[in-house]
Amino acid sequence: MNAVPKAGNTVAPAAANESVTCDVLVVGSGAGGLSAAVAAAHFGLNVIVAEKTEMFGGTTAYSGGWLWVPNAPHALAAGKGEDPEGPKAYLRHILGNRYDEAMIEGYLSAAPRMLDFFERHTCVHFLPGSGVPDFHGNAPGAGTGWRSVAAAPYDGRKLGRLIQSLRPPIPETTFLGMGIASGVDMRMFLTAMRSPSAFAYVTRRVLKHARDLLFHRRAMQLVNGNALAARLLRSAADKGVTLWPNAPARELISDGSGIKGAVVDTPSGRVAVIAERGVVLATGGFPHDPGRLHDLLPHVRAGTRHCSAAPEANTGDGLRLAESAGGHVSERLSHAAAYAPVSLVPRPDGTVGRFPHLVERGKPGIIAVMATGRRFVDEGGPYHDYVREMIAATPAGEPAVSWLICDHRFLRRYGLGAVKPAPVPFGRWLRNGYLIKATSITALARLCGIDPAGLERTVTDFNRHAIKGEDPQFHRGTTPYQRAQGDPDHRPNPCIAPIVRAPFYAVRVVPGSLGTFAGVETDTRARVLDGAGTPIPGLYAAGNDMNSIMCGNYPSGGITLGPAMTYGFLAAEAIAGRDAGETESHGRKENVV
Structure with a gap:
């Protein structure tokens, strides 16, 4: 049995039919998975991220990059903090009798702390959505701004060779491969033919993009969810996370007392990854799993094809793995997608x-x-x-x-x-x-x-x-x-x-x-629960593999990525044995070759 190889970049997995050990195995590389990986590595743990495809970033790389986080540090710094009863009243109205007091309270408390952690300890940074309102403006407690943050743009050149492993945005949402950010950036493009200043702005952007295509063959000014995925990927590499592409997890490993790893298929063959502290499932839900779509979406059962914009590799792998260990996929949501x-x-x-x-x-x-x-x-x-x-x-x-x-x-x-x-x-x-x-x-x-x-x-x-x-x-x-x-x-x-x-x-x-809501039932620390509501030792879920705390409702933009990063972070805290809020720096264990 081999210890995890020295990390920090995309590396080849072990040879066929061998095994490796690590502290944490993260299955999937969207915001939920990479957040768990980055935080766990920061807390001193050896981490492997096993990504099913050749590209890292998951659905996050396709997204708008927004997180719904009331009382985020950015709002507090601008003097725009609010009584937490406002967001709670809004969610109570939208979620109705599906409102889960423990999960919502836990999220509203942990999400600002999660943002503070990433801002202070990683290269993941955000911009405040000062003018971004909640979706349902007539509902009690609806916000008119300062409840959202967006990933700050990122220079793709800072990823180095990892830029080739970053999932690009959906081509049709770009202009010749150039992402356009919401807000000022998009407004400039929409008014370029009516405003000289906007025309000059767009001209500069297009010329810079042309230069990037000439020298790098892809956009380097990354925006929206692509910027968030890039920042998380860079942070993972900086903290020594081992990144495995083309490495789908096929089955979990259990010793009878809990989950101890997973069997992973790699280009070199099948590898048993022994994760001594825990496994985090973050494979992006089931937007392209025909069977579960049929079971959970009434319109699919009625004969309508469901055409998700999420990556086609998101076929419910994490949900099946969790179920094999006794986990339960929720059927109590108002909408499963x-x-x-x-x-x-x-x-x-x-x-x-x-x-x-x-x-x-x-x-x-x-x-x-x-x-x-x-x-x-x-x-x-x-x-x-x-x-x-x-x-x-x-x-x-x-x-x-x-x-x-x-x-x-x-x-x-x-x-x-x-x-x-x-x-x-x-x-x-x-x-x-x-x-x-x-x-x-x-x-x-x-x-x-x-x-x-x-x-x-x-x-x-x-x-x-x-x-x-x-x-x-x-x-x-x-x-x-x-x-x-x-x-x-x-x-x-x-x-x-x-x-x-x-x-x-x-x-x-x-x-x-944009993805799916129905996922594995967890507790407030992202621990997967069995049918009796008891945590399964060593097994965690984040992102769209975790059941949505919004219970199938869509109160505002960012209610997917916000919980994804928050519960990925909380999973890392739980795996590291840290009390909530204990986020100061912790020395990493030296990886053994």
Whole structure:
């Protein structure tokens, strides 16, 4: 039996059929897994991260990089702290009788402490979301800002050779591979053709990106979740974490008293990893596990395909491993997936991309309709709600499908799904069928298979009120979140404009997700529980392998990554035998070759 090899970079696992020892084995490399790995290494433990694919970063690398953390250190430093009863009242209203006092209390207490730890001891840093509101602005306790933080941009060159092992963002969400951050960065790109200062800003960004492509063959100004994954990966390497790519865990090892490691497949063969202190499962949930999707998502059982934007390697490995040890996957959530509307994007290589529609739906001049031609939702509301209402509006026995409809002005100003705004050409999207175009609303309806009379009536009614900035059907633009999603330059309502300028366009949208909510039941320290509610010794879960503390609800942006990093951190504390709050530096044990 070999001790864990000297670490700090991506390394080759042991030879076939051998075994290695470590203190902690982390299975998966998204925010939950890497947070656990970084914190455990900081506390002096030897850590191996076994990643199923050749790329590190998991779903985090695809994400917006936001964390929902009320009373974060950034808010306190700005004098924007709040009574914890505010966030609790908001969650009680949204979660209803699924509100878990212990888990919510534990999270609200530990999350700011987790942020403080990473800010002080790693290269993981965040920027405050001072103007980012909670999703449901009419609910008691809803926040209008300062409850969120976003990963700070990162220079990919600081990753060195590890940059080649970082999962890139979803290609269709980038501009030629260049990520665009939410907030000021995105606003500059959307207004580049209307503002000289924005045009100059975008020109500098594009020229820098062109230089990066020339010298590095990929973007080096990393933003959003890609920046967060990069910062965590850099921190893991700095703290001596051993990183194994192409190393899926196949089964857990138990000695009868608890979990003592896992059997891992590697390019060199099968390796038994003896983890003397614990195993952390963080494999990204089950967004591409057909069997569990069928069991837990009613619309899949009803015949609608679920098209998640999460990495396709996320097939429920961690949940199956936990179940094999006596763990229990929750079925008590209101929704088992973090829904998001998705359009299917044909790619030149014959594959199909999945574009999550998170941004453009809130801009003025767009509506969403079903095959009847009728609207069914506040288009600019939370993405989870969009899919929930689309499924509810679908007749029994029919697949859930909707269409986003806009005019030429909207398309060139804001883009539509994978179609970028002016001056980027969009002919290829017409040629491959992703974007549908017609000279009239009636003709557009016929091309899409929408009831022509129904769509014509809907657009006419919508336009009559939209001219005045009103939406009597769904009241768009009446909450802080809706208005933040709109265009502040548009009056009188930043979220509403008539659809009048031909030609008209449509993109087909289907139910999808950013990941899954249903996961393994744990306690407040991320210890996996058996069917009796007793912790299974040596087994922990974080990220989307852990059951969502929001119980299948989506109160605000960042309610996935916030708990992922927090419970990864808490798992590391528990494994290291440290009391909550004991985060001062601890000397690492020397790795033995």
